[in-house]
Amino acid sequence: MRQTLIDIALTLLCILLQTTIAQYLAVAGLSPDITLIWIIYLSLRRGQMTGTVAGFFCGLVLDLLSGADGMLGLAALSKTAAGFTAGYFFNENKTLQTLGSYRFILIILLVSVVHNLIYFIIFLQGSGAHWWQAILLYGVPAALYTAAVGLMPAFVFARRALL
Amino acid sequence: MRRVYEFLFLFKEYLVVGVLLAVSVALLALNDDAQIRTIRSLAVVSVGMLQDALGIIPNYFDLRRENHVLRELNVTLADEVNRLREARLENLRLRRLLGLKERGEFVFVAANVIGKNLQLLRNTVTLDAGERNGVRVDMPLVTENGLAGKIVATSGRFAVAQILYNKDIRVSAKIERSRVDGIIRWEGGPALALQDVAKTLDVQTGDVVITSEYSSFFPPGIRIGVVASAKGAEGSLFQSIDVRPAVDFSRLEEVFVITSVRDSERMAVEHKVRE
Numbered sequence: 444m445r446q447t448l449i450d451i452a453l454t455l456l457c458i459l460l461q462t463t464i465a466q467y468l469a470v471a472g473l474s475p476d477i478t479l480i481w482i483i484y485l486s487l488r489r490g491q492m493t494g495t496v497a498g499f500f501c502g503l504v505l506d507l508l509s510g511a512d513g514m515l516g517l518a519a520l521s522k523t524a525a526g527f528t529a530g531y532f533f534n535e536n537k538t539l540q541t542l543g544s545y546r547f548i549l550i551i552l553l554v555s556v557v558h559n560l561i562y563f564i565i566f567l568q569g570s571g572a573h574w575w576q577a578i579l580l581y582g583v584p585a586a587l588y589t590a591a592v593g594l595m596p597a598f599v600f601a602r603r604a605l606l
Numbered sequence: 607m608r609r610v611y612e613f614l615f616l617f618k619e620y621l622v623v624g625v626l627l628a629v630s631v632a633l634l635a636l637n638d639d640a641q642i643r644t645i646r647s648l649a650v651v652s653v654g655m656l657q658d659a660l661g662i663i664p665n666y667f668d669l670r671r672e673n674h675v676l677r678e679l680n681v682t683l684a685d686e687v688n689r690l691r692e693a694r695l696e697n698l699r700l701r702r703l704l705g706l707k708e709r710g711e712f713v714f715v716a717a718n719v720i721g722k723n724l725q726l727l728r729n730t731v732t733l734d735a736g737e738r739n740g741v742r743v744d745m746p747l748v749t750e751n752g753l754a755g756k757i758v759a760t761s762g763r764f765a766v767a768q769i770l771y772n773k774d775i776r777v778s779a780k781i782e783r784s785r786v787d788g789i790i791r792w793e794g795g796p797a798l799a800l801q802d803v804a805k806t807l808d809v810q811t812g813d814v815v816i817t818s819e820y821s822s823f824f825p826p827g828i829r830i831g832v833v834a835s836a837k838g839a840e841g842s843l844f845q846s847i848d849v850r851p852a853v854d855f856s857r858l859e860e861v862f863v864i865t866s867v868r869d870s871e872r873m874a875v876e877h878k879v880r881e
Contacts, residue, residue, distance in 0.1 A: 491619045499626040506633070516633030523630060527623045565634070 445535055450485065456495055456505050457481040468592075473585045475592035478505065482522060483529040483554050484596065487541055491530020498526025510598040541601035551593040555586030585587065636652035643876060698770060703860055711824060713866035714748075715739045717765070719858050727773040727794060731755070731858060736763045736795050740865045745821050752829035752852030753777065753817060759842070765863070769855055770798055779823035779830055784808040790830055790849065797834055797848035805845050809836040815849050822873065835861055 457478045465474040478501045486494025502522030506515045532550050534541060541547060559582030564574045614621060703716070717739075721732035735741050737760050747755040747767045755769035768775045770792055777790040779800060786807045788800040803809055813833040817824040832850040839846040 493621055495619065495623045495626060497747035499630070503629070503633075514634060515637050516630040516635075518631060520627060523623060523626045527619070530619065 449496075450489070450493075454478075454481060454501060458501055458508075461505065463496065463510050470588065473588055476558070476585065476589045477592070479522065479525055479553060479555060479558060479589055480593050480596065482526045483547075483551055483593075484528050484531075484542065486529035487533055487547070487550070490533050490535075491527060494526035494530045494533075495523055496526070498522035498524070503539055506548045514566065517562060520565065521558045521562040521595055524561050525566075528557050529554045539604040540599055541606040543597060543602075545597075547597045547600070548590050548593055552586055552590040555589045556582065559583075691771070699750065699860065703862065712864045713740075714862040717741070717861050717863060717867050719861060720764075722858075723766075725853070727769045728790075729769050729855075730758065730766050731769055731861075732767045733767060733861065733863070734750070734763070735863060736761050736765050738762050739863075741765045741863050742865070746864045747823045747827070748828060748864060749853050749858065751832065751854070752856070753824065754853045756823055756860055762791055767861075767863075770851055770853070771855055777824055777830065778818040779815050780818040781809055781833070782814040782816050783810075784813070787820065788847070790815065796850075798831060798851055800847040800849050801844065802834070802849055803845045804843060805838045809833060809845060809847055811835055822876065831872065 457480075461478045462474070465477055468475055482498045482501055483493055485497045497517050499522065502519035503516075505522075506516040509518065529550060532541065532546070541550075556578075560574075560578060563577040563582055567574045567577055612871060623717040715735050717733035717735035719731045720734045723730045723732070731747075733741070733747075740755060741760055743757055745757045745758055746753065746768075747757060753770065755767045755772065757765050757767045759766040770777070770790070773792060773794075775791065778787070779790040780787045781800075784807070786803055786809055788803040790798050790800055792798050800809075802846040811833050813836075815830045815833060817826055817828040817830060829852045829855060834848040834850045836845055836847045
């Protein structure tokens with residue numbers, strides 16, 4: 444129970460960081476998706492179900508905060524799918540090994556691409572813009588940036604795995 | 607029933623993700639709902655206040671980009687300032703030329719210096735005005751600062767002029783203050799020489815030298831330069847006077863040819879006497 448409360452608190456903290464601090468890390472208009480890294484972490488640490496629910500919750504809150512003209516439910520949908528996808532890599536016996544290795548970065552990269560793919564396909568519906576162009580121009584670079592930011596927790600987990 | 611529960615438990619992840627995805631899609635369909643808009647507005651206001659409070663944190667990447675843009679802007683503006691400065695100087699120069707032209711004493715033909723032929727002691731300039739513009743041989747060449755030289759050759763569209771830094775040119779001159787006469791010539795070096803001025807005559811450093819009435823080619827009263835030094839030469843009856851030219855020949859760009867100076871009657875009488 445205590446662990447659940449800590450996870451909820453940290454989830455809220457990540458959302459707060461995403462909506463406030465992440466903009467200061469923007470490069471060429473692209474910000475790292477801190478909440479996505481957190482969702483992937485929860486999926487790998489606590490399982491697919493937790494990751495999926497956390498993804499929905501984070502996405503919903505981000506949707507609510509994205510402005511009155513944003514598409515409510517879009518982030519919830521894409522982050523739910525991201526949490527669910529990341530859950531496939533959950534292995535209870537190798538949690539720290541996964542989080543502390545290059546596999547964590549590869550998972551972030553893969554899940555980010557899936558997340559951005561869903562996001563842009565829905566987001567650009569009816570706009571006349573090509574979703575694959577948006578993926579190439581924004582989705583993939585944003586996924587790479589998020590994966591790069593994911594290196595930091597990966598190093599932390601790598602050290603903990605060694606101890 | 608138990609089997610159903612077991613089945614649902616076995617696929618609980620899929621069940622949950624299915625429900626959550628369905629809720630998400632439903633929310634997407636309900637985007638225009640008034641209540642949802644209100645909730646979102648409240649959420650946005652809350653986060654907006656927080657973001658406003660954090661607005662003092664600078665974005666490193668944005669600052670770098672802004673710095674880069676400002677540097678580029680700085681270079682562009684510096685270039686523009688240089689061009690404007692040049693335009694201002696040109697404007698001043700042209701205004702002075704215009705002022706000279708508006709004196710109305712002479713008829714001027716404006717010309718640009720399109721070539722310089724600096725052959726040691728016989729320096730000339732080529733002008734983009736010629737006989738078609740009324741330019742003839744022996745006509746004086748002036749700038750807004752004073753006398754520059756004399757036309758020595760012409761064609762339809764071009765003319766060549768000797769400048770004062772030419773060993774072949776002679777100009778009847780006088781000291782503006784004391785009315786002492788002399789001949790201006792150049793013998794090399796940065797200064798002109800005012801010659802044939804007796805040691806007893808009043809010439810001082812800083813005196814302005816102008817063209818005199820005795821010249822057949824140059825109208826009187828045109829500034830030639832300023833006396834830089836005047837001293838009595840040993841073993842001579844005359845002074846050695848250096849005159850700093852009024853015209854800066856290294857920056858000769860726009861000039862005027864005086865086309866109305868020659869008094870044909872006077873020229874004819876003088877010519878008759880010489881014969």
